[in-house]
Ligand SMILES: Nc1ncnc2c1ncn2[C@@H]1O[C@H](COP(=O)(O)OP(=O)(O)OP(=O)(O)O)[C@@H](O)[C@H]1O
């Protein structure tokens with residue numbers, strides 16, 4: 052075989068051996084991308100027994116969320132939003148159906164494994180901030196790290212300070228919750244949710260107690276976490292102007308999904324904030 056023939060044969064063999072492999076790789080890659088939902092819920096049901104009565108809060112809810120999505124969950128009072136979010140945050144278990152968190156079926160985990168998974172993957176933000184009253188902003192943010200014995204107290208402090216910097220509250224780290232405004236308290240709660248570097252933030256009416264300007268400030272921060280850091284966001288709200296900042300809205304009614312739509316025209320919370328009239332009451 053001369054050099055030319057060898058090169059041809061090598062070229063042919065490379066094509067024969069490598070292209071099915073390339074095809075296999077690209078197929079696996081595609082399947083992986085498609086299968087890699089950060090959360091995937093299938094036929095979720097949640098019933099609450101109240102004496103002889105059964106409240107069916109979720110009646111078979113299915114959808115998935117891809118990494119990096121910003122989804123709002125809407126629906127009127129009692130439609131099942133908090134019930135759903137508590138299950139997504141592993142704070143509650145469904146009566147029936149499956150929940151896969153980053154590919155892991157949470158049903159199959161022990162209590163400890165579940166706690167570890169939740170602590171690592173999820174940051175939770177509540178409507179009422181849930182900060183410890185007699186504890187400084189910094190210590191509140193350090194709290195989730197206390198469960199991790201491999202982190203030294205020095206490291207804990209550094210991580211908490213970094214999280215407070217990310218929500219622009221480094222200068223308030225020694226303040227107690229009652230020495231902070233509502234918006235600042237919610238930012239401390241967001242820093243606490245961020246301190247473990249979770250891939251996903253779950254928020255239940257996180258702007259529910261705040262005025263419009265402060266709500267937009269919080270939403271601007273949430274949008275930044277989503278676009279700059281790629282955090283997946285699932286945000287419960289019943290305010291349409293808040294939902295307009297997300298890229299997709301799932302609507303619940305009586306424990307069922309009645310609408311799941313992409314938002315083609317995502318509004319910028321920062322622009323909405325800048326366009327608010329300046330308050331000249333005082
Ligand atoms: N622990 C519980 N025990 C009994 N019933 C419950 C419990 N939690 C929720 N429910 C019922 O489940 C239904 C859904 O409640 P959920 O709190 O999920 O609604 P929601 O959409 O979050 O409402 P809201 O907008 O008012 O916060 C309601 O009918 C509620 O009364």
Ligand SMILES: [Mg+2]
Nearest residue numbers: 132133134255
């Ligand atoms: Mg609720």
